[in-house]
Amino acid sequence: MEIRLNGESRFIDKVTNLSVAGLLEMEQVASPEMVAVQLNGEIVDRGTYQNTMIVDRNEVDFLYFMAGG
Amino acid sequence: MKADRFEDLSGVRCPLNYAKTKMLLSNMESGQTLEIILDDGPPIRNVPGSVQQEGHVILCQEKQGDQWNVVIKKV
Amino acid sequence: MVQLTDTQLDRYSRHIILQEVGPEGQEKLMNARVLVIGAGGLGSPIALYLAAAGVGCIGIVDADVVEISNLQRQVIHFSSDMQRPKVESAAEKMRAINPDIEVNTYKIYLNASNIQEIISGYDFVLDGTDNFATKFLINDACVMAGLPFSHGGILRFDGQTMTVLPGHSSCYRCSFRQPPPPDAVPSCSQAGVLGAIAGMLGTIQAAEALKFITGAGTLLTDTLLTFDAKNMHFRRVSLKKRSDCPLCGENPTLHELEEGDRATCDLSA
Numbered sequence: 214m215e216i217r218l219n220g221e222s223r224f225i226d227k228v229t230n231l232s233v234a235g236l237l238e239m240e241q242v243a244s245p246e247m248v249a250v251q252l253n254g255e256i257v258d259r260g261t262y263q264n265t266m267i268v269d270r271n272e273v274d275f276l277y278f279m280a281g282g
Numbered sequence: 283m284k285a286d287r288f289e290d291l292s293g294v295r296c297p298l299n300y301a302k303t304k305m306l307l308s309n310m311e312s313g314q315t316l317e318i319i320l321d322d323g324p325p326i327r328n329v330p331g332s333v334q335q336e337g338h339v340i341l342c343q344e345k346q347g348d349q350w351n352v353v354i355k356k357v
Numbered sequence: 358m359v360q361l362t363d364t365q366l367d368r369y370s371r372h373i374i375l376q377e378v379g380p381e382g383q384e385k386l387m388n389a390r391v392l393v394i395g396a397g398g399l400g401s402p403i404a405l406y407l408a409a410a411g412v413g414c415i416g417i418v419d420a421d422v423v424e425i426s427n428l429q430r431q432v433i434h435f436s437s438d439m440q441r442p443k444v445e446s447a448a449e450k451m452r453a454i455n456p457d458i459e460v461n462t463y464k465i466y467l468n469a470s471n472i473q474e475i476i477s478g479y480d481f482v483l484d485g486t487d488n489f490a491t492k493f494l495i496n497d498a499c500v501m502a503g504l505p506f507s508h509g510g511i512l513r514f515d516g517q518t519m520t521v522l523p524g525h526s527s528c529y530r531c532s533f534r535q536p537p538p539p540d541a542v543p544s545c546s547q548a549g550v551l552g553a554i555a556g557m558l559g560t561i562q563a564a565e566a567l568k569f570i571t572g573a574g575t576l577l578t579d580t581l582l583t584f585d586a587k588n589m590h591f592r593r594v595s596l597k598k599r600s601d602c603p604l605c606g607e608n609p610t611l612h613e614l615e616e617g618d619r620a621t622c623d624l625s626a
């Protein structure tokens with residue numbers, strides 16, 4: 214399938230039933246707690262990462278927490 | 283024709299001459315006229331065009347010696 | 358009636374000749390009251406540009422003193438300012454740039470019991486703080502007070518900012534919900550920052566404040582602007598005001614300010 218991840222096109226093969234949690238893992242996001250995930254413009258509740266599925270043509274944005282000033 | 287306001291901007295460099303013109307216009311009523319004196323060279327090449335771009339009307343522009351008389355109608 | 362002296366006309370001429378600012382916009386800046394929270398990496402360029410722009414009254418909040426490790430990016434402080442309160446050092450530079458402005462200094466840590474009093478009376482707030490607890494506190498207090506503000510954050514080579522118009526656009530909590538658990542926050546060894554990043558983000562925040570005051574252009578509302586300076590890649594992510602936001606949603610559950618854990622990896626130092 215093809216998704217848009219952080220504004221860029223991404224082909225994902227050999228994966229069925231990709232969840233938000235799975236995508237975070239696949240993208241090697243070291244601290245998922247430091248990311249808010251937006252799926253098709255809606256923030257995904259943290260408790261539902263395991264059972265929120267990503268399908269073809271979804272748009273996913275990782276919004277990183279940044280505390281520095 | 284006598285303008286409602288008059289300002290001699292001779293010797294005032296760009297873009298301060300334009301800033302002063304804008305300041306004067308902002309304190310005038312719509313339809314009122316402002317006559318300014320500008321030096322030849324960059325001032326006359328720049329100020330009337332900039333004034334026009336903001337929607338005001340240049341009623342007349344006349345060379346008198348080394349300087350220019352410009353009459354502006356506030357939009 | 359816009360009244361500017363010849364000196365002011367000259368000083369602010371590059372604003373005045375901008376169609377979107379003009380004498381009227383400059384007058385708005387001169388009558389504006391803006392609060393800068395944090396006199397560090399972001400607060401430095403923010404405070405310098407707001408002062409230079411002639412923002413009439415600028416408040417600056419910071420409890421810390423200047424340390425040598427600040428000087429790599431906190432450009433409002435000089436080597437000769439070591440151990441001086443940051444707000445004092447900052448105010449001195451701001452007044453030196455523009456003696457026309459009034460600077461209010463607050464040498465304190467913001468908390469749930471003092472923030473409301475400090476932000477009241479300002480027209481716009483800029484978050485230049487270095488920890489999540491204060492970022493959420495600023496968001497919550499500003500949304501509760503209906504006070505527009507600019508959120509900003511930097512880390513390593515990255516920066517992010519959004520502008521919040523309470524009641525009209527999404528707030529920081531709409532997207533980020535709650536501070537991350539302290540053990541997930543990058544440890545000191547991971548929390549470096551390229552100095553110039555602070556300038557890049559801080560000047561964007563300052564520009565948002567100037568645009569808000571003058572009404573020029575469109576703001577970064579419902580938009581998170583992020584950049585990755587390692588590849589100099591900028592991106593805008595559209596955000597939505599969430600109806601289930603605990604703060605600004607339809608059935609808010611947050612009615613009082615929370616006292617968070619301000620623990621930081623000393624990014625300000």
